[in-house]
Amino acid sequence: MPMTPERWSQTSSYAQEVFGVEPPHIRANRAMADAAGLPTWAITGEIGRFLALLAGATSGQLALEIGTLGGYSTLWLLEGLGPRGRVITIESVDTHADFAEAEFNRHGVADRIELRRGLACEVLPAIAKEVGPESVDVVFIDADKESYPEYYDATADLVASGGFLVIDNIFGTSTNWIDDLSDPGSAATDRMNRKAVEDDRFDTTGLFVRAGMLVARRR
Numbered sequence: 001m002p003m004t005p006e007r008w009s010q011t012s013s014y015a016q017e018v019f020g021v022e023p024p025h026i027r028a029n030r031a032m033a034d035a036a037g038l039p040t041w042a043i044t045g046e047i048g049r050f051l052a053l054l055a056g057a058t059s060g061q062l063a064l065e066i067g068t069l070g071g072y073s074t075l076w077l078l079e080g081l082g083p084r085g086r087v088i089t090i091e092s093v094d095t096h097a098d099f100a101e102a103e104f105n106r107h108g109v110a111d112r113i114e115l116r117r118g119l120a121c122e123v124l125p126a127i128a129k130e131v132g133p134e135s136v137d138v139v140f141i142d143a144d145k146e147s148y149p150e151y152y153d154a155t156a157d158l159v160a161s162g163g164f165l166v167i168d169n170i171f172g173t174s175t176n177w178i179d180d181l182s183d184p185g186s187a188a189t190d191r192m193n194r195k196a197v198e199d200d201r202f203d204t205t206g207l208f209v210r211a212g213m214l215v216a217r218r219r
């Protein structure tokens with residue numbers, strides 16, 4: 001069957017319709033974000049379910065996220081970790097952070113989600129010191145692509161044995177793609193991808209789903 005642009009687009013809609021079903025509070029979060037005019041950069045429902053599925057396969061205690069936006073992926077991570085789970089999430093834009101914190105309060109999960117404001121490169125060292133090595137069940141990286149190699153270096157050792165490191169947009173974004181390495185975001189992502197697959201602390205793959213997702217499991 002030839003894959004036309006229309007067929008890719010219909011398949012994406014089908015995947016979201018069939019596999020992207022959200023619990024009511026997560027559906028409400030997306031609706032609220034749309035109504036508030038937040039950027040439409042959040043992961044889709046079927047990817048949220050994938051994150052939750054990975055989180056559910058761990059000891060279910062702690063996730064660390066870089067790039068909160070409105071809290072959509074944060075809520076999926078918490079959902080997957082289960083009742084004992086906690087998420088630390090980092091966001092540099094105050095309007096996004098304000099929205100997300102209001103959402104965490106509205107859905108009664110604010111006591112289990114800690115939002116750290118600031119540039120991830122600046123706030124990560126303190127978080128790493130607090131949580132310590134091999135303490136995080138899932139790290140999810142979904143922020144500025146130019147910093148991906150730094151984010152990888154700052155978080156890889158925090159992942160617990162059997163835990164996951166998941167990185168979104170490893171093949172591109174709405175503005176750049178991995179076939180053009182003259183773009184600084186693509187070049188940085190390519191550097192990180194090649195480094196990650198050689199890192200013998202992890203079993204790693206790069207999935208060609210949406211804009212690409214790196215999934216690594218700590219040995």
Ligand SMILES: C[S@@+](CC[C@H](N)C(=O)[O-])C[C@H]1O[C@@H](n2cnc3c(N)ncnc32)[C@H](O)[C@@H]1O
Binds near residue numbers: 043
């Ligand atoms: C793609 S969105 C995150 C979407 C979110 N993970 C979701 O799926 O619901 C990226 C977010 O990262 C934030 N961001 C960008 N650069 C950042 C940085 N250097 N430090 C912290 N956050 C950053 C942006 O403000 C934006 O809210």
